[in-house]
Amino acid sequence: MRRLPGLLLGAAAVTVAAAATIPAPAAAAPGRVSSPPAAAAAGVTATTAATMTAGAAAAASSVPAGVQGMDVSSHQGNVSWSQAYRDGARFAYVKATESVTYRNPYYAQQYQGSRQAGMVRGAYHFALPHKSGGAAQADYFVAGGGGWTADGWTLPGVLDIEFNPYQSSNGLDICYDLSPAAMVSWIRAFSDRYLALTGRRPAIYTNTYWWQTCTGGSAAFGDHPLWLARYSSAVGALPAGWTRHAIWQYADSGVLPGDQNVFNGTHEQLKLLAGGGTTAAPVQAPAKAPAGTAAKRPVRTATRVTSVNAWPEPVRKGRTITVSGTLRQAAGTRRGIAREPVVIRFKARGSRTWATMGTVTTTSGGAFSRRFKAVRDGSWQVLYRGDSLRLASSGGSDYVDVRTWW
Structure with missing residues (x-):
């Protein structure tokens, strides 16, 4: 990364990276800065x-x-x-x-x-x-x-x-x-x-x-x-x-x-x-448990992507479809999970590779919806990758494939 003077406001003795003179992009490929600017x-x-x-x-x-x-x-x-x-x-x-x-x-x-x-x-x-x-x-x-x-x-x-x-x-x-x-x-x-x-x-x-x-x-x-x-x-x-x-x-x-x-x-x-376990800085290391007690680890909630659907049906090649569903807790109240990213993927017929088509953030009730064009025969799938509080969705019941070759 380039290094140019970065004084901390109010600091009495400040140190920063030594930076280097970089040629203009047209003259040379960008590189790391290694000498101080003016x-x-x-x-x-x-x-x-x-x-x-x-x-x-x-x-x-x-x-x-x-x-x-x-x-x-x-x-x-x-x-x-x-x-x-x-x-x-x-x-x-x-x-x-x-x-x-x-x-x-x-x-x-x-x-x-x-x-x-x-x-x-x-x-x-x-x-x-x-x-x-x-x-x-x-x-x-x-x-x-x-x-x-x-x-x-x-x-x-x-x-x-x-x-x-x-x-x-x-x-x-x-x-x-x-x-x-x-x-x-x-x-x-x-x-x-x-x-x-x-x-x-x-x-x-x-x-x-x-x-x-x-x-x-x-x-x-x-x-x-x-x-x-x-x-x-x-x-x-x-x-x-x-x-x-x-x-x-x-x-x-x-x-x-x-x-x-x-x-x-x-x-x-x-x-x-x-792994996506946190969207900010790492969590503070847990304090050492007193002698004779067991340290408690936070338990992440299981999740499930449900009610996945695509319409209009039957879906045909070349048509624009809407893929939607809901991200929920997998146990207890099974309430919807708000403001989390779900990934929508597509696998062409005959292929073994799932391609990410887009990511959408769930609503306050856990719902999501995204429109795509079915340019090839294949299958749609929805994933949730989890975070520090929730496990990734897993198991066949968490995903509903929508075939597009009818």
Whole structure:
């Protein structure tokens, strides 16, 4: 990820990433920033800039306790993932895309290689909000590898939203010349489209100074996992809206390739975040049970997708159909479950693969409905992947297939 000065408001001694001059996109493929931009562009004095650089070096030499991870881009090229795992990395984020024109040429090696080495991994998108709308960049991100699946190994996609790294070429300010209201609207558009495409909110990578300055201190995104960039010996103040961070990027170099990160929780909680078990920061580790007592674990409620239907019937190839149903608890009151994502899938006749056709959020009563065009013969299916409070729907009775070849 690019690193530009990110001063924490009111901090006396601030450290941030050392950033690098990046050629304009037309001249070279985007990469990781590795040298400081003009200090004046961010209102940073030469003395402060020197302090920040020294602080970054100090942070790199001190490794915080916790589950260690890394993030990489094309700057790292082909990574030796087995060595990184031996050196302690247990999770990784890989740059997938930037704006709507750039894809990391090393993405496949980095994304697949980290998983094969035994790491939990995810993808991130570097936002250029002056280039296109948030929804368009979310589309490009998911199409370029930034999707998510509840397999316990895939972390939620990340929106990397931070300082404008191309100020020298585009002449825009650190907020891309967007007002705080416009920036918040752009981030919301990206998040809403990512939710619609994948069934969960993206994580947000940022730093406190940029967030307070460019969103006006918006507190509207506290339900998104926070990945905080701060090169110092402590996490420090969080951006408005968050009371807890999920990941802390504390240095741009160290034992591991790329930037150095630590997860704010246990490895079990990291897997829970990957599996969709929480839409925000990881849960606090439970307190140790008193001697002679058994620690109680929260019990997740069983769920079921019911009353799935498609009409008009008979469904024929080429017709537009509506797939609807209700997400309910599977026991007790069997009440509908509100504001949860259900995934609608289609499998072409003769195929073994289910393709995701869309994700829709349930109403206050648990109902959902989505229209599609039956462009091929096949079957429809509806899934719920679960969260930290509810189990994923399972068993044949939870799904109703609708054949389209009558």
